[in-house]
Amino acid sequence: MAAAKEQIFTLEATPLKFGPGSSAEAGWELKRLGVSRAMLVTDPGVREAGIADRVRESIEAEGIACEVFDRARVEPTADSFQEAADFAVDGKFDGFVGVGGGSSLDTAKVADLVATHPAEIMAYVNPPVGEGRKPPGPLKPLLAIPTTAGTGSEATSVAILDIPDQRVKTGISHRYLRPTQAIVDPDLTRSLGSEVISSAGLDVVCHAAESFVARPFDTRDAPDSPDDRPPYQGATPISDVWSARALEYGGIYLRRAVEDPDDIEARGYMMLAASLAGIGFGAAGVHIPHSLSYPIAGLKHEYQPPGYPDDHPFVPHGWSVIVTSPAAFRYTFGADPEKHRRAAELLLGEPVEEADEDTLPDALVALMRDVRSPSGVRELGYEEEDVEALVEGALKQQRLLAVAPREAGPNELAGIVRESFENW
Incomplete structure (x- = not known):
């Protein structure tokens, strides 16, 4: 007998106070x-x-x-x-x-x-x-x-x-x-350099995009107990609202926030986008780009990011996520073309009448280039001989991969890594 499917979703949001000062x-x-x-x-x-x-x-x-x-x-x-x-x-x-x-x-x-x-x-x-x-x-x-x-x-x-x-x-x-x-408090971002804003903002965009296209919550098996319901449930009607607005703000404000440290409006809206995306992915979850980001950040400690303290080498989290996102969304497009089309539309800030597997990835690459992100995993120090270890590390993140809209096993993850050596 087939297991019953989930019919319940939750939203547990932190009370938020926002504003300069x-x-x-x-x-x-x-x-x-x-x-x-x-x-x-x-x-x-x-x-x-x-x-x-x-x-x-x-x-x-x-x-x-x-x-x-x-x-x-x-x-x-x-x-x-x-x-x-x-x-x-x-x-x-x-x-x-x-x-x-x-x-x-x-x-x-x-x-x-x-x-x-x-x-x-x-x-x-x-x-x-x-x-x-x-x-x-x-x-x-x-x-x-x-x-x-x-x-x-x-x-x-x-x-x-x-x-x-x-x-x-x-x-x-x-x-x-x-x-x-x-x-x-948007005033607290005034001292941040452009590179920090770039990496952090791209993390926001990935949080929003991954949660927006995550597998629907009602495709999971129902838990035996409410205590067993995972924090990352899959996309819900409510998580979509938060994720969509965060994507929209990322498309409008991230370039401005990176270019001008005195543009407090842009930096404020990116802070708000981060919180909105946090509420969205806190319910829906993130998946393939984040599952790969952990081994990308954890396997090697040789990359010294520009604009960050030089006390120890590391890969900033947002950059470790964004570099595989174009290939990941190209892979997941077929699971829900309409959601991917809508995500691209929100990020671009203009109508997208028809979309294919490259529409959302192309929008992400354009944003990456404009905010001076690393071009891919090779720039972070990885080559073909590292693919197996990166995949092994990603497979340990089953709580994330469980909400991917399309199942990704070792071969699929390896293909995504190889596509991500250079995005331009």
């Missing part, structure tokens, strides 16, 4: 949430820019004690997560604040998780890399304040980390990791 209300938000002693997680660059200390001052002005942990690592590892978690456990905090890019926000999520429900980091990491243990209950309040327009971590239930000894990136994923409140 809104980060000054961080203390008010924590007080509202009943926090008396907060751990503020950030990275050295955000601390040096003065952003983290301005947030700390807002918190302390409300009579809330606040300690700053400024050692969040860009592209976190299990070890860097553990360092933050140890700080959190020792500090006996009753609330958490993440200030920075997705890496700082994810570090804050994991610090909150381990401080609330103590365990080794790998116990919570998604299988097959980790044990995939579910948190036994809700976490302490977490206020997320992004300083980039990219990951959408302020709206998602996922924390991403690098496992160097396994040469793979993976994540911790559970609805309890979703922040309690987000503050999105």
